[in-house]
Amino acid sequence: NAGVTQTPKFRILKIGQSMTLQCAQDMNHNYMYWYRQDPGMGLKLIYYSVGAGITDKGEVPNGYNVSRSTTEDFPLRLELAAPSQTSVYFCASSYNGVDQPQHFGDGTRLSIL
């Protein structure tokens, strides 16, 4: 099984550019999550989804947007990139999010210059 696949692995953006970070899972999980992790820091939840068509904000949603049109895919959109969005972004999925663990992708390393 591929698990959770994130693309791209690395990206450099200029201030003001836009991009979409892709996330796909093949485990038929209902719950999906986007986190950012700054160097030496913990995970901060950006957005999450409990199923196709349903999304909700986490603790740091400003500057980001998400959509969930299928169970498998959960893309994260940055509309106007800012240096403060330089980080490593992790996507995760879980069967039910409550008593089942999350499974993570290997991250997208994003630099905004």
Next chain:
Amino acid sequence: EDQVTQSPEALRLQEGESSSLNCSYTVSGLRGLFWYRQDPGKGPEFLFTLYSAGEEKEKERLKATLTKKESFLHITAPKPEDSATYLCAVPSNAGKSTFGDGTTLTVKP
């Protein structure tokens, strides 16, 4: 609001020197506690789930235990390949998890 605090932030051990990592939590109702391992440049990898106080889980040199207020990750006779950041997390009934900031373990040969 759920809270998770991990200590110490960093731990340096000699190979073979056993120790424990702590995860203290405050939740409105414990639905479980997860331990993850994160290697540099990788996403967290699931290790254990503990559901109730008194429960223990083991995997190789790692043993996780749970009380009503905290969890411990005991590392017995660690090897350099056990070097990583260890994260704990508690899930909420909304399907989100609150993660601790992790303990970075370095095991010197």
